[in-house]
Amino acid sequence: MAEHKVVVAGAGMAGLVSALQLAGAGLQVTVVEKAAGPGGKIRQLFPNGQPVDSGPTVFTMRWVFDQIMTSVGTQLDAELKIHPLKVLAKHFWEDGSQLDLYADHQQSMDAVARFAGAAEAKRFEHFCQTARQVYDALEGPFIKSPSPTMAQMMGSLGPRGLATLASVGPMRSLWSSLGKHFTDQRLRQLFARYATYCGSSPWEAPATLMLIAQVEMDGVWAVEGGMHALADCLMRLGQKHGVTYLFNNECERIELNRGKVSGVRLSQGDSLRADSVVFNGDIAALRKGLLGPALNQSVAGKVQPRSLSAVTWSMHADTAGIPLDRHNVFFANHYANEFEDIFTHRRLPQQPTVYVCAQDRGTGTAPEGAERLLCLVNAPARGDKRMSEDELQACAVSSQALMAASGLHLKLESSPSCIRTTPQDFHQLFPATGGALYGQATHGWMAAFARSNARSQVPGLYLAGGSVHPGPGVPMAAMSGQLAAAALMADLGLTSLSRKTVTSGGTLTH
Numbered sequence: 001m002a003e004h005k006v007v008v009a010g011a012g013m014a015g016l017v018s019a020l021q022l023a024g025a026g027l028q029v030t031v032v033e034k035a036a037g038p039g040g041k042i043r044q045l046f047p048n049g050q051p052v053d054s055g056p057t058v059f060t061m062r063w064v065f066d067q068i069m070t071s072v073g074t075q076l077d078a079e080l081k082i083h084p085l086k087v088l089a090k091h092f093w094e095d096g097s098q099l100d101l102y103a104d105h106q107q108s109m110d111a112v113a114r115f116a117g118a119a120e121a122k123r124f125e126h127f128c129q130t131a132r133q134v135y136d137a138l139e140g141p142f143i144k145s146p147s148p149t150m151a152q153m154m155g156s157l158g159p160r161g162l163a164t165l166a167s168v169g170p171m172r173s174l175w176s177s178l179g180k181h182f183t184d185q186r187l188r189q190l191f192a193r194y195a196t197y198c199g200s201s202p203w204e205a206p207a208t209l210m211l212i213a214q215v216e217m218d219g220v221w222a223v224e225g226g227m228h229a230l231a232d233c234l235m236r237l238g239q240k241h242g243v244t245y246l247f248n249n250e251c252e253r254i255e256l257n258r259g260k261v262s263g264v265r266l267s268q269g270d271s272l273r274a275d276s277v278v279f280n281g282d283i284a285a286l287r288k289g290l291l292g293p294a295l296n297q298s299v300a301g302k303v304q305p306r307s308l309s310a311v312t313w314s315m316h317a318d319t320a321g322i323p324l325d326r327h328n329v330f331f332a333n334h335y336a337n338e339f340e341d342i343f344t345h346r347r348l349p350q351q352p353t354v355y356v357c358a359q360d361r362g363t364g365t366a367p368e369g370a371e372r373l374l375c376l377v378n379a380p381a382r383g384d385k386r387m388s389e390d391e392l393q394a395c396a397v398s399s400q401a402l403m404a405a406s407g408l409h410l411k412l413e414s415s416p417s418c419i420r421t422t423p424q425d426f427h428q429l430f431p432a433t434g435g436a437l438y439g440q441a442t443h444g445w446m447a448a449f450a451r452s453n454a455r456s457q458v459p460g461l462y463l464a465g466g467s468v469h470p471g472p473g474v475p476m477a478a479m480s481g482q483l484a485a486a487a488l489m490a491d492l493g494l495t496s497l498s499r500k501t502v503t504s505g506g507t508l509t510h
């Protein structure tokens, strides 16, 4: 099989995982990436010359990476230093109230009791049980399934899973379902926010997305060296298995011969022969014909609205005046307005929720003086249209005011110590997306089934990344990379993804 040539277009999470697993199984793999290095959305910016994680910061579902590492003969702990966080996140409200959630369930229960009373803590307990049941019910039949359909999922849920779904009310929105769990509107807001982890509005996302809260309660880790270290690690392992990486090289076209993939044409003028291509960009680019007009029908599934974009500020700044932890969320009043602004009016929210990742915190002594921060507010994915400087400025001002109400005084303005990224910038980085960072929005109960699986409609073309099943987020994208590799291998009649392994010293054994 070594003569079977695979090109992986994109060195995002899914592309890196696919490449590693395919090379681990003995195939010849070349990764072509238009950026200068690996990671895709896992990227670093350098305010004041300091490396700041400027994409994903919340690392969950480490078991996905444990499995990936095992499949290529190593272990996550042997490759990276990963620390579990005691505080999952701190939450601040405009009225001055504050709630920390912890990895330790009892600590969270006590915190919720102090925050909202014993009865609400009981409701929190019940919510946790329900979220756990939803996660357990859907992990096998949906998340891990290579190509779930509604009928097949219902068939494999079993009586208990069906009862769980019925109790949640799958047709209900997450927001509406949370109204049945919590009487305290701040807790409802806190848990509704998890819909944004897959770029969706809590008012339109299905109630089942409460499982994301469960994922976070199962543990959040900090990667030493930042999230970028994870991408670097996957590339390093890929190199040990013989993967070739070509950076600053966009795949401009996927070539077909008699309707089947035959190669790729690169922006630097070269062509590479390929028997299979794994495409790790957003499927919107294929649908738009950016990789060749013949491919605009190559993706199955219904087109859904774009997910959220963001405005981010990567900073090196002082945070005196407030006891931040690693993950911090600042909530405004009138939560619905944020999503109405974004999804209905297609404008930046006038009252955004602000997320601040203080990357030097959570794993040891708090830093003194300036520290590395990522501030993020949700935004409409209209980066392919003009967004005025006034609109961006107004968003920065209201974000600053919200944080200041809780005692955090940050200046969100472009300078050597503060680098802004807008939906337009994300659109440039991730073509055809308008800056949408999580593929298509999960709006409505059927949206999760509208995502394409790893097999495209074109023989030899496979899809991997946050825009395909099982969806966005670092671990989910990694799973989609595994699924694409598995589909390709299965189509070649190969089932083992671990024919070669790398010893800890880097030697290949067969």
Ligand SMILES: Cc1cc2nc3c(=O)[nH]c(=O)nc-3n(C[C@H](O)[C@H](O)[C@H](O)COP(=O)(O)OP(=O)(O)OC[C@H]3O[C@@H](n4cnc5c(N)ncnc54)[C@H](O)[C@@H]3O)c2cc1C
Pocket (backbone or CB within 6 Å): 009, 010, 011, 012, 013, 014, 015, 032, 033, 034, 035, 039, 040, 041, 042, 054, 055, 056, 057, 058, 059, 060, 249, 250, 251, 252, 280, 281, 282, 285, 310, 312, 376, 429, 430, 431, 437, 438, 464, 465, 466, 467, 471, 472, 473, 474, 475, 477, 478
């Ligand atoms: C600001 C931000 C915060 C986030 N926060 C979190 C978080 O806390 N936790 C979490 O789990 N997830 C988070 N996410 C989501 C997560 O980062 C993504 O879902 C995941 O990293 C996407 O991986 P992917 O495999 O889809 O590849 P992507 O990261 O989308 O990378 C695709 C790669 O393909 C390349 N490419 C595209 N087209 C071509 C082409 N034609 N030729 C060559 N190369 C091409 C691109 O340059 C890019 O490098 C966040 C994302 C962002 C942007």
